[in-house]
Amino acid sequence: MGLVIVTLGGLSPLLSLVVLLAVAFAAGAVGAALGVGGGLFLVPALVLLFGVDIHVAIAASIVSVIATSSAAASNDVQSGLTNVRLAMFLETATAVGGLVGAVVAVTILAAHSNILVFAFVPVVLIAAALMASSRDRDVVPNPPDDPLARRLRLEGEYVGPLTGIRRSYRVTGTRVGLVFAGLAGISSGLLGIGGGIFKVPAMNTLMNVPLRVATATSTFMIGVTAAAGALVYLFAGDVVLGLVAPVVLAVFFGTIVGRAFGHHAPVGRLKVLFVGVLVLAAVLMVARGVGAIP
Numbered sequence: 001m002g003l004v005i006v007t008l009g010g011l012s013p014l015l016s017l018v019v020l021l022a023v024a025f026a027a028g029a030v031g032a033a034l035g036v037g038g039g040l041f042l043v044p045a046l047v048l049l050f051g052v053d054i055h056v057a058i059a060a061s062i063v064s065v066i067a068t069s070s071a072a073a074s075n076d077v078q079s080g081l082t083n084v085r086l087a088m089f090l091e092t093a094t095a096v097g098g099l100v101g102a103v104v105a106v107t108i109l110a111a112h113s114n115i116l117v118f119a120f121v122p123v124v125l126i127a128a129a130l131m132a133s134s135r136d137r138d139v140v141p142n143p144p145d146d147p148l149a150r151r152l153r154l155e156g157e158y159v160g161p162l163t164g165i166r167r168s169y170r171v172t173g174t175r176v177g178l179v180f181a182g183l184a185g186i187s188s189g190l191l192g193i194g195g196g197i198f199k200v201p202a203m204n205t206l207m208n209v210p211l212r213v214a215t216a217t218s219t220f221m222i223g224v225t226a227a228a229g230a231l232v233y234l235f236a237g238d239v240v241l242g243l244v245a246p247v248v249l250a251v252f253f254g255t256i257v258g259r260a261f262g263h264h265a266p267v268g269r270l271k272v273l274f275v276g277v278l279v280l281a282a283v284l285m286v287a288r289g290v291g292a293i294p
Contacts, residue, residue, distance in 0.1 A: 028071075
């Protein structure tokens with residue numbers, strides 16, 4: 001099988017490959033900057049621009065999420081920005097959800113691509129609303145006591161990348177956090193997105209985790225979740241090497257750039273861009289689902 005399996009409009013295979021690499025790079029950069037993975041942007045791009053079947057697009061995206069996590073997570077762990085205990089706690093629900101979502105996608109919905117297209121839309125809009133409502137400020141100093149969080153020692157501290165000031169925070173809302181983690185896993189396996197669209201806003205808004213810590217922790221988690229779902233898509237035959245190889249390569253390098261940029265860029269501006277792109281993706285996916293876009 002050749003390296004290029006998709007073409008864009010009347011462009012040659014080489015130019016189509018260049019566009020594909022650019023799109024995947026941008027998806028990896030933006031996804032890494034916000035800790036959500038690039039699948040939210042990559043899946044609509046593959047479906048709408050290149051006409052890729054949504055199952056194949058989801059498979060390529062979910063493998064690329066592993067690259068996103070691998071490229072970005074190690075530095076954040078070493079710097080102490082990632083809350084590893086919190087990540088492992090939430091991953092118990094996310095990994096199970098990822099397997100469930102992937103199995104549903106390749107079995108029950110295997111012959112119903114339009115359902116997946118329409119399912120993508122509310123998930124994207126919910127993600128946009130959650131991200132728009134997430135805080136870009138210090139955490140609450142005295143949140144409601146959470147016995148489970150205290151027992152598992154989920155509290156933490158971090159050094160702000162911009163200020164260099166060490167801050168501590170206390171985690172709360174573990175039960176609702178697990179619910180959102182499970183939802184993130186299902187959406188990851190079902191739609192090929194990283195799941196961070198739910199985890200980052202949930203950790204920040206509901207669990208009292210600083211936004212940059214939530215982003216780093218989500219990036220650490222999404223690779224584990226994606227690996228669980230990717231195996232299902234691999235056995236189902238949806239992982240097409242000719243598409244996955246260039247996408248993963250471009251996403252990997254985009255992730256490196258995105259994480260470096262995300263540490264220093266104003267989070268508010270990133271969130272505005274994030275929400276705007278998601279709303280546009282939702283509109284285009286609806287158009288594709290009703291046949292307005294071939």
